[in-house]
Amino acid sequence: MTQELPPRIHLASLPTPLEHAERLSKHWGGPQIWIKRDDLTGFGLSGNKVRKLEFHFAAAAASGADTVITCGAVQSNHSRATALAAARLGYRCILLLRKPDCVEVPELQGNYLLDRLAGATIRFMPPNDWELRDELMSAEAATQRAAGHAAWVIPEGASDALGMWGFVVAMRELADQAVRITGAPATLWHAASSGGTTAGIGWAADRLGLDIPIAACSIGDSAAEIKAKVSAIWQQAAIETATETPTVPIEYIDRHIGGGYGIVSDEDLDIQAEATSLTGQVFDPTYTGKALVGLRREIAAGTYGKKDNIIFWHTGGGFAAFSHDFSRIAAADGPHA
Numbered sequence: 476m477t478q479e480l481p482p483r484i485h486l487a488s489l490p491t492p493l494e495h496a497e498r499l500s501k502h503w504g505g506p507q508i509w510i511k512r513d514d515l516t517g518f519g520l521s522g523n524k525v526r527k528l529e530f531h532f533a534a535a536a537a538s539g540a541d542t543v544i545t546c547g548a549v550q551s552n553h554s555r556a557t558a559l560a561a562a563r564l565g566y567r568c569i570l571l572l573r574k575p576d577c578v579e580v581p582e583l584q585g586n587y588l589l590d591r592l593a594g595a596t597i598r599f600m601p602p603n604d605w606e607l608r609d610e611l612m613s614a615e616a617a618t619q620r621a622a623g624h625a626a627w628v629i630p631e632g633a634s635d636a637l638g639m640w641g642f643v644v645a646m647r648e649l650a651d652q653a654v655r656i657t658g659a660p661a662t663l664w665h666a667a668s669s670g671g672t673t674a675g676i677g678w679a680a681d682r683l684g685l686d687i688p689i690a691a692c693s694i695g696d697s698a699a700e701i702k703a704k705v706s707a708i709w710q711q712a713a714i715e716t717a718t719e720t721p722t723v724p725i726e727y728i729d730r731h732i733g734g735g736y737g738i739v740s741d742e743d744l745d746i747q748a749e750a751t752s753l754t755g756q757v758f759d760p761t762y763t764g765k766a767l768v769g770l771r772r773e774i775a776a777g778t779y780g781k782k783d784n785i786i787f788w789h790t791g792g793g794f795a796a797f798s799h800d801f802s803r804i805a806a807a808d809g810p811h812a
């Protein structure tokens with residue numbers, strides 16, 4: 476790939492390892508599962524978002540900003556990573572957080588606790604305002620300007636034609652590591668929501684000519700919605716780079732969204748706990764845990780067999796595990812497997 480990268484600052488500990496999850500593969504009885512450990516991009520900066528933020532904070536610096544503004548759910552991994560990166564680099568940080576329905580004051584736990592520890596300014600928005608998030612962030616930037624500050628707005632999930640480059644870098648890293656996987660080309664299974672991760676993966680696979688089937692497992696939106704977000708990012712990136720949009724096929728999967736964003740069944744939680752007991756890795760119920768449950772169900776349905784390889788991209792999110800009710804697990808002595 477000859478494409479030059481936009482300016483970037485280094486925040487993540489890279490490369491993250493690619494590990495063979497032997498016990499999990501054996502217990503689930505299907506393909507060999509490899510886990511790309513983006514939960515290890517840092518401690519507070521763990522997860523996929525920091526890869527995208529490396530490009531956004533470089534752009535913020537170039538623009539002369541002293542403040543960053545972004546948005547997300549109360550337990551947003553992206554907002555937490557932004558707040559901590561801002562604290563590390565010396566920016567003021569304003570988060571527009573979507574409060575769950577009927578919640579007056581969110582409990583101080585998980586990512587939201589870390590936002591507060593990082594000193595972010597937090598403005599809550601009711602769920603109905605979520606559609607207006609871009610306008611609300613622009614309005615906040617205008618307010619900051621009027622007060623003598625310069626603000627850089629980072630969209631939801633840092634998922635745009637700039638943040639996408641974080642996953643182009645990630646794919647270069649993975650392509651080097653994946654040579655040790657023998658046999659069938661590994662399907663790249665990952666949680667998809669705001670689309671930036673999938674867009675970067677697809678863009679790089681296309682430009683590098685990688686023979687990697689890509690499975691984007693939605694954790695809340697319909698397949699069509701995720702596809703539309705990815706296409707919009709690609710179109711913008713194609714304009715900015717004066718190149719064609721990728722033609723690489725991506726399988727958009729919405730069979731495993733269950734009750735929707737952040738809603739997890741008891742059975743899902745059991746599968747996630749089982750996965751932790753077989754890997755020593757922590758998954759979050761909203762993103763990685765749900766994507767892992769989806770993979771488990773596909774294996775049970777025979778979509779992937781013993782000759783197949785899967786790379787499960789562990790995109791982080793561990794802190795959000797502390798904001799879910801796992802009490803049913805407490806009733807059962809481990810090990811779960």
Ligand SMILES: Cc1ncc(COP(=O)(O)O)c(C=O)c1O
Pocket residue numbers: 522523551552553632634666667668669670671672673759762763790791792
């Ligand atoms: C832990 C985790 N995994 C996956 C995703 C989905 O990535 P994207 O928003 O780029 O589709 C997110 C988004 O918030 C996340 O926090």
